[in-house]
Amino acid sequence: MKDIYLNFPAFRLGSQRRTLAEAEAANGLFSAASALEDAGFGTHHVCPEGESAYDLARGALDDMLTTYPETRDLLPKIDLILYVTCLPLNGNNGDVHQFESSRDVKHLMDFPASRLQADFGMDNAYVMGINQQACTGMLGSIRVASAMLQAEPDMQHILCITADRFPQGAAYEQAYNLISDGGAACIVSREARGYRFLGAHHITNGAMATANDEETAGFYFSYSHRMITELCRKAGITPADVQWIVPQNTNRKAWRILSSVLRFDFQRILMPTIGTAGHCISGDNIINLKTVQSEGQIQPGDKILLPMAGFGLNWSCILLEKVAD
DSSP states (O other), X not given: OOOOEEEEEEEEEXXXXXXXXXXXXXXXXXXXXXXXXXXXXXXXEEOOTTOOHHHHHHHHHHHHHHHOTTHHHHGGGOOEEEEEOSSGGGGOOSOHHHHHHHOOGGGGOOOHHHHHHHHTTOTTOEEEEEOSSXXXXXXXXXXXXXXXXXXXXXXXEEEEEEEEOOOTTXXXXXXXXXXXXXXXXXXXXXXXXXXXXXXXXXXXXXXXXXXXXXXXXXXXXXXXXXXXXXXXXXXXXXXXXXXXXXXXXXXXXXXXXXXXXXXXXXXXXXXXXXXXXXXXXXXXXXXXXHHHHHTTOOOTTOEEEEEEEETTTEEEEEEEEEOOO
């Protein structure tokens, strides 16, 4: 088995920034703003009318090109684009009103992945969409990318990208978490830089697909603990051998409980953007990884867990190791 690496984390958030008080005043929350503030949330980002999920995907790639200039030469070499959406409606860039008037389903198949390939000159890539994994979709795409690189020796570089925005009028809270519209991206490749991919694990409990917020929160702890311990066992380590957990931006109180159950130091759980970005659907792990990377907290040799929970109900986690660039 050849080593696979993840690199170039990037992201873009919705262009409108709102405080919790502003979100509450706009009838955008289910909980009181004070309760979400106690959980660690502060501001979030939403897309104004006219800003699409595809705009967020483009923005994430623009951020990659700006932050890592070397990717300008790398994007034309991309072999595969794995385009992730949490909300199925974000997998279509077409105008549904044109379908209603014409009855032509091509307006429901204007795929954003194809547009992204053309707009960024990734002419050698083919595209594949991933959905029905809710917030775990980005981690699922990284796992698929690793498997594709192992299975097809001619492949070298795979772009994993996710972008979602809530529809107009939606409440920006799910399972007691403040939501942001946003997109995130990374490249999974054979090039030995960034983070070595050590393993992945995913659990789905389809019987809980229609769970309410209370049921979702109740299952969060047992399944997250199981997912992390089973992944570590598969990798031949224990959670104590991991230096950092870079999670989704979930209620801080929940992570204090989970860290205690895992016997993992809460100070080594890194979610620096919870107060400014909230829970950015599938992109949190990549957003937090880029942020802590820029702050120099992760050193070569450090092992990192990236866990995520989502509706469906799904739980996903990948294990990485920082390598010297």
